[in-house]
Amino acid sequence: MTTESLTCWVCGKSQFKQVKKSDVGTSLNSQNFAITNFSYGITGELHKCGHCGFIQCTDLNDVLGFYVDLEDPEYENTRKERKLQETALLKYIGKYKPSGAILDIGAGSGILVESAMEKGYRATGIEPSRWLRQTALKRNLPVLEGTFPHPETPGPYDIITLVDVIEHVPHPLHLLREIHQALDDQGIFVITTPDVRSLAARILRYKWWHFRVAHIGYFNRKNLRLLLEKAGFEVVSMTRPSWYFTLRYLGVRILSFLPLFLRFPLPRFFETIIIPVNLRDSIQVVCRKKDQLC
Numbered sequence: 572m573t574t575e576s577l578t579c580w581v582c583g584k585s586q587f588k589q590v591k592k593s594d595v596g597t598s599l600n601s602q603n604f605a606i607t608n609f610s611y612g613i614t615g616e617l618h619k620c621g622h623c624g625f626i627q628c629t630d631l632n633d634v635l636g637f638y639v640d641l642e643d644p645e646y647e648n649t650r651k652e653r654k655l656q657e658t659a660l661l662k663y664i665g666k667y668k669p670s671g672a673i674l675d676i677g678a679g680s681g682i683l684v685e686s687a688m689e690k691g692y693r694a695t696g697i698e699p700s701r702w703l704r705q706t707a708l709k710r711n712l713p714v715l716e717g718t719f720p721h722p723e724t725p726g727p728y729d730i731i732t733l734v735d736v737i738e739h740v741p742h743p744l745h746l747l748r749e750i751h752q753a754l755d756d757q758g759i760f761v762i763t764t765p766d767v768r769s770l771a772a773r774i775l776r777y778k779w780w781h782f783r784v785a786h787i788g789y790f791n792r793k794n795l796r797l798l799l800e801k802a803g804f805e806v807v808s809m810t811r812p813s814w815y816f817t818l819r820y821l822g823v824r825i826l827s828f829l830p831l832f833l834r835f836p837l838p839r840f841f842e843t844i845i846i847p848v849n850l851r852d853s854i855q856v857v858c859r860k861k862d863q864l865c
């Protein structure tokens with residue numbers, strides 16, 4: 572694809588420069604898109620917008636089919652720490668909306684839905700992966716199969732969450748405008764995504780853990796705000812969320828950056844210790860509909 576024919580999904584300009592060649596082979600499959608895939612630095616062809624700094628993948632725009640067939644048992648193995656993650660997010664959301672109807676888009680196996688129900692919210696999720704959705708249903712969690720917009724979720728919702736999803740989506744402005752429509756006029760929209768201008772991203776460059784084939788859009792705080800404003804939102808708060816990991820998970824990831832001869836076996840009890848980590852390389856935004864603040 573020539574850079575002249577590209578339009579930025581955020582600002583709409585056509586001032587792209589190639590910043591990374593594709594290292595994806597021809598044998599791409601669903602497992603390359605697993606949430607727990609750790610092939611850091613393997614991406615499609617990336618171009619950076621000279622106007623807003625958004626980095627866009629230009630050769631992997633039609634990836635939905637990979638998500639439909641995705642199976643990720645390893646993701647379920649990390650349910651405990653992911654639940655802590657979602658509980659922390661809901662505690663934050665509770666400052667703005669302590670009750671009401673919540674829709675989680677890209678719900679996975681329904682961890683946020685489960686946490687929200689435990690806190691008394693009326694929760695629904697939507698998930699494209701059949702396997703993840705079935706995993707949610709086995710736990711009696713109301714997760715619909717498919718993508719948003721969905722005929723069964725017209726809204727209005729008091730809260731809509733989009734947690735680590737926008738970086739997987741082509742033409743994210745379309746999705747955000749649909750979310751705006753389904754949100755109650757007094758509702759809040761909560762979005763999280765990696766920050767490609769964070770210190771970790773700048774130090775590690777293409778070894779940063781968020782450079783992976785499943786991510787086709789890379790935001791920073793400025794262009795994420797721009798996209799949200801174009802979709803009709805006003806930013807209420809922008810923070811850096813913590814993530815929860817077992818010591819074992821962290822150890823394995825850290826060791827993977829070392830040469831083989833320096834790697835050592837990790838103690839078994841590392842699996843049982845969960846700690847919050849804030850690498851300050853993600854963005855968490857709470858927004859309201861713009862006209863509601865005027």
Ligand SMILES: [Zn+2]
Pocket residue numbers: 579580581582583584620621622623624625
């Ligand atoms: Zn742009």
